Amino acid sequence: MSDHPLEARLISHRLIADLAARTALDTRGVLRLEPTLKGLLTHLRTGTIQNLRRTDTRTTSARHDGVFVTVHNGIADVQLDIATDIAFAALEVAHAVREQIARTISHTGLIPGRIDISVLAIEHAPTAPDPLSATPSAWNRHDL
Amino acid sequence: MNEREPVVLKRPDDLDEATLVARAQDGNLDAFEYLVKAYQGRLFRLAFRMLQDRGDAEDVVQDTLVACWRKLPLLIDVHAFSGWLYQMATNRCLDSLRRRSSHAEVVQEPATLQTTADSSTEPGAGGDPAREAEVSFEMDGLATALLTLPPEQRACWLLREIHERSYAEIATTLKVSEQTVRGRLARARAQLAEKMSPWH
Amino acid sequence: MALDETIPRLAKLAEATRTLRDNDAEDASLQPHHAVKDSVMKVARAEVRRGSLLPVYQADQGGIRISEQAITTLIWFGADALPGVRARRCRVHPAPGTADGPRPAGTADISVSLRIAVASGTNIPRTAELLRQRIISMITAHVGLNAKAVNITVEDFYDV
Known part of the structure; x- marks a missing residue:
């Protein structure tokens, strides 16, 4: 199914970034994506950095807060910055995130390429015992 | 994980200030936020009595705390934190007054100051309305008289008498000798005592 | 007058x-x-300072890195559980000679320098040794790194 170039082109880098972010946030032990300073600047000064990047590169790329995706020749590379819960081993959480993202990408028909995970922070989970309710709040929090 | 260690969270309230400063130096936002909460009121009161303007005082507080975050890793002695913070705030107040000094110093009317005094309680007045009025009157007189002091004298007096900073620290803050601090303080007291007397 | x-x-x-x-x-x-x-x-x-990123896993399909600050937080959490210890400034460095090259997790060495304050009356050598063991096991368990050197400096006492 992943052999159709037409199908692959229908999947935008933005969609992959979105999927990768959701997959990461659904993984146990992930508190949130960590916006980097670069990500915040992109947000604050609308356009300038993004435009530079667009004109610089031929491949399509997208940066949400904490997630950077490049798609070329049907292969998707993902860089993800996360904060993890102290109650989980950060390394195991990061491995789980990598595996899950690779699986999610292959479901889209694209080929998972390099998936790099950076654990920028390890923290106590905010006192929300229900893991289901943690996901939307984690989204809101980095959405400055 | 194979080896699940018990993880205990120590809240900032359970830690001493020096430890919180050290953790903020290493980028811990919870520790830094705790310090911001602990100091913002004190810094605002210093700036407000220096500048007699809420907006200007808030600018000084914000500016000081942002600079604090940025320069914190450079602070060598964690116990020097509060003095260092007061120093940054005082210098920003003096800078703000220098920028203003092309205009005439605006001395607020006692009527304007009254609004501040009205909103406050009067500890020590003992519920005697006449005595309360007298105390409030004295405070207004003092706050107004304070604005007639030269900025560096005002800073000296506020740091020592209201914020109870040490002579050595004030000397460092204002880059003068301790003796100069004592001299300025004595002059400030004498002037304030004299300025206040017309109200009695 | x-x-x-x-x-x-x-x-x-x-x-x-x-x-x-x-x-x-x-x-x-x-x-x-x-x-x-x-x-x-x-x-x-x-502008939060995360320090540099230490590689903990590398493969052709991508890698995992952990920030110095995340490891520092881990160390503070570990130290907070010990009575009589307040962990203060912390430095984490890759130990020399383990900088690059693909390798399985759990083999990279780091060195840790931690300054602490202790409650007055604390048995310092015993507490420092407990803390050292605790830091080593936490770093192995959580981030798969080997804390080869853990230097603990007692810089202060605090009153209890």
């Missing part, structure tokens, strides 16, 4: 000073607007 006039005036000033000090400290209106703290924290969050 005559001396007999000055003394009562200064006494009156001292009293007014005390009143001003106490009143200002309790006056709810003499606090900055909450927007001040909000914008300070916004800047702090945007």
Whole structure:
């Protein structure tokens, strides 16, 4: 199914970034994506950095807060910055995130390429015992 | 994980200030936020009595705390934190007054100051309305008289008498000798005592 | 001004000073607007210092890196569980010779320098050894690194 170039082109880098972010946030032990300073600047000064990047590169790329995706020749590379819960081993959480993202990408028909995970922070989970309710709040929090 | 260690969270309230400063130096936002909460009121009161303007005082507080975050890793002695913070705030107040000094110093009317005094309680007045009025009157007189002091004298007096900073620290803050601090303080007291007397 | 006039005036000033000090400290209106703290924290969050990123896993399909600050937090959490210890500044470095090259997790070495304050009356050698063991096991369990050197400096005492 992943052999159709037409199908692959229908999947935008933005969609992959979105999927990768959701997959990461659904993984146990992930508190949130960590916006980097670069990500915040992109947000604050609308356009300038993004435009530079667009004109610089031929491949399509997208940066949400904490997630950077490049798609070329049907292969998707993902860089993800996360904060993890102290109650989980950060390394195991990061491995789980990598595996899950690779699986999610292959479901889209694209080929998972390099998936790099950076654990920028390890923290106590905010006192929300229900893991289901943690996901939307984690989204809101980095959405400055 | 194979080896699940018990993880205990120590809240900032359970830690001493020096430890919180050290953790903020290493980028811990919870520790830094705790310090911001602990100091913002004190810094605002210093700036407000220096500048007699809420907006200007808030600018000084914000500016000081942002600079604090940025320069914190450079602070060598964690116990020097509060003095260092007061120093940054005082210098920003003096800078703000220098920028203003092309205009005439605006001395607020006692009527304007009254609004501040009205909103406050009067500890020590003992519920005697006449005595309360007298105390409030004295405070207004003092706050107004304070604005007639030269900025560096005002800073000296506020740091020592209201914020109870040490002579050595004030000397460092204002880059003068301790003796100069004592001299300025004595002059400030004498002037304030004299300025206040017309109200009695 | 005559001396007999000055003394009562200064006494009156001292009293007014005390009143001003106490009143200002309790006056709810003499606090900055909450927007001040909000914008300070916004800047702090945007400029948060994570330190450098230490590689903990590398493969052709991508790698995993952990920030120095994340490891520092881990160390603070570990130390907080020990009675009589307050962990302060912490430095984490890759140990020399383990910088690059693909390798399985759990083999990279790091060195840790931690400054602590201890409660007065704490048995320092025993506490430092417990802390060292704890840091080593936490770093292995959580981030798969090997804390080869853990230097602990007692810089202060605190009262309990």
